[in-house]
C-alpha cells in the first residue's frame with residue numbers, strides 16, 4: 001500500500017503531541033492546577049465532561065486521511081528486540097504458608113484464629129476483619145494496634161468491619177494454607193524484553209511474595225486443590241499518592257478471584273477496595289458448587305482433591321462443577337483496565353481428583369492429562385500457563401495507557417506472560433497449555449502452524465476452567481475474548497528435534513469497538529494487516545533435553561522419556577438443560593439514562609475526573625443504567641433455583657464479552673452467530689456476544705451470599721460503567737449458610753480512614769419479590 005510518508009510522519013507527530021497534551025491535562029487535573037469546570041469553559045472538555053475530539057487532544061480527531069493504527073498512537077519502539085529471541089518465562093509459583101489454628105475466647109464464646117507459620121509478626125487471619133477491632137477500640141493505644149502502619153490513619157485491614165464482610169462458612173471451609181503477597185513497585189528491574197527499556201518507577205505495579213515486598217514479573221501462579229481452603233492476604237504496597245501512578249492506575253485496589261466459588265466478601269468485586277498500607281484477607285474456599293444439594297455427604301470420589309500422597313480428600317458438591325484454570329486480577333470499579341494492564345494479575349490453577357496435574361497416577365478417577373509426574377499433584381513440566389496480552393509504550397519505551405479512551409484500548413505489542421513474543425522449548429510429546437486472554441479490549445483467534453505454515457490441530461479440553469464433556473479437535477480455537485480461557489492439548493510427538501511451530505493470531509482489530517475480522521492463516525503469517533498484533537505471537541522449539549520446572553536439577557531426555565499422559569474420550573458429564581424457574585434478559589448497551597444520578601456524585605464509588613461513562617446495562621427491558629455500586633439490579637432469591645439468562649449485545653457496531661461472577665453458566669444457544677466448536681453445552685463464565693448477537697445460558701446459584709456483578713469484560717467498557725450488581729440471598733433454613741446474607745446487605749463505602757456502610761436501592765425489574773417483576777420477559 002502506498003502511503004504519503006510526509007503526511008504519515010506528520011500524523012504520527014500529531015498523535016504523539018495529542019498524547020503529550022492529554023498527559024498534561026491529566027497531570028493538571030490530578031494536582032489541582034485546573035478544575036474540570038475550567039476545562040469545560042476552555043473547550044478542552046465537552047459539557048458532558050469528556051475530552052473534546054479536537055486536534056492536539058485526540059489522536060482520532062483527524063484520522064480520516066490515513067489508515068489508523070489500532071492504538072491511536074504512534075507505534076511502540078522495539079529497541080531492536082526481535083520476535084522469538086527471548087525464552088518464555090514461566091509464571092512464578094507462589095509457596096503457601098501453613099496456617100495454624102488457635103482458639104481464643106471472644107465475648108463469652110470461642111473464635112478460631114489462624115497464625116502464619118514462621119511469620120510471628122504477621123497479624124493472624126480471622127473470621128471478621130481487623131477493621132472491627134479498629135472501629136471498636138476503646139482507647140488510642142488499642143486503636144494504634146489496628147491502624148494502618150504506613151499512613152497512621154484508617155484500619156490495618158481494608159476488609160469492611162463486622163458481620164457483613166465476615167468470612168462465610170468459616171469453620172466448614174477453615175483455611176489451611178495462606179498466600180502472603182504484596183502488590184508493589186518493581187522499580188527499574190522489569191522490561192517486556194531484555195532489549196527494551198526498563199520500566200520506570202510506578203509504570204508497573206505487580207505482585208511480589210511476602211509482606212511489603214516489591215512487585216516482580218512475570219506474574220504469579222498459585223496452585224490450589226479442592227479440600228484445602230486458603231487465604232490470599234494481599235498487601236497494598238503501591239504508591240501512596242494517587243498522582244504518583246505513572247499516568248494510569250488507581251492506588252486503591254481489590255483482587256477478584258475469577259471465577260472461584262467464593263462468598264462475595266472474597267469475590268473482590270463488592271465495592272470493597274482498599275488503600276496503600278492496608279491488607280485484605282480473601283478466603284479462597286475451594287468450595288465445590290452445589291455442596292448443599294448434590295453429593296452432600298461427600299461420597300463421590302470424583303468430587304475430591306489430591307491428598308498429597310497418591311490418595312484423595314472427598315468434598316461435598318457436584319463433580320461436574322469442578323474448576324481448573326482460574327485467574328485473579330484487579331476489580332476496582334472504574335479502574336480495572338488500568339490496574340490489570342499495569343500488572344495486577346496472576347494465574348490460579350485448581351487441582352482435583354479428576355484433574356490432578358499428575359499424568360501417571362492411575363486410580364480410576366484421575367484423567368491423567370499431560371502435566372508430569374515428579375510431584376504428587378500440580379505438575380507443571382508439561383502443563384503450562386500462557387497469559388496473553390497486548391501492550392503499547394511511549395517513544396521512551398515506557399508503558400502507555402490512554403485513560404480517556406472508553407472504546408477499548410489496544411496495544412500494538414503482543415506479549416505472553418508479560419514478555420514480547422517469546423519462544424518456548426518443548427519435548428516431542430503431549431503438552432497442556434492453559435491459555436488466558438488477559439488483554440483489555442483485544443480478543444484472539446489462535447491457530448498453531450508448523451514451519452511450512454501448515455496447520456497443526458489442537459485438542460480443546462477445557463473452557464474458562466471447566467472440563468468439556470468430550471475433547472474437541474480444532475484447526476483454530478474459537479474466539480477468545482478478554483477473560484476467556486482455553487485449555488488445549490498439543491501433541492508434539494510427530495515432530496523432530498530442531499522443528500519449530502508458531503502460535504498465530506488471526507483476529508484483526510482496528511479500534512476498540514470489536515474485531516474487524518478473521519484473516520486466513522496465510523495472510524496472517526504474511527502480516528498483511530495494519531494491526532500489528534496479527535501474525536505469529538509465540539514459537540515452540542522441539543528440543544532433545546529439558547530441565548524440570550517442578551524439580552529443578554532433574555532432566556528429561558527425548559529419546560528415553562516416555563509420555564504416559566492420556567486425553568480420555570470422556571472428560572466429564574454435561575449438566576442437562578431443564579425448564580427454568582424464571583428467565584432474565586440482560587442487555588449490554590450504550591447510552592445510560594442516568595450517568596450522574598447519584599447522591600454520592602457522578603459515580604459510586606469514585607471514578608476518574610474527566611472521563612465520561614457512556615456504557616450501561618438494561619435488565620428485562622427496563623431503563624439502562626451505568627454502574628452504581630449502591631444499586632441492586634437483580635436479586636437471586638433462593639439457592640438452587642435454575643434460571644435462564646439471555647445475554648444481549650445492544651448493538652451499535654460494538655462487541656462485548658459478557659462475564660458472570662461466582663457461578664458458571666451452561667451455554668444453551670446463540671442468536672446471529674453459530675455456537676463455537678467447543679461451546680455447545682460447555683460451562684463458561686465469559687461469553688463473547690458478537691456485534692448484535694446474543695447468548696442464552698442456564699445458571700444456578702448457591703452456598704454463598706452477598707453482592708456480585710455481571711459485566712462486560714472489555715475492561716475499558718467495564719470501567720466506563722458497563723456493570724450491574726446482583727445480590728445472592730442465602731437459605732435461612734440451612735444452618736451452615738450465612739444467616740447475615742439471607743437479606744440484602746448494605747454497601748461498603750471505602751475511604752482511607754475506614755469503611756462505612758450505605759443502604760442500597762433495589763430495582764423492581766430484577767427483584768422477584770416485587771409485584772412488577774416478570775419471570776418470563778420477552
Ligand SMILES: [Cu+2]
Nearest residue numbers: 656712714717
Ligand atoms: Cu463491552
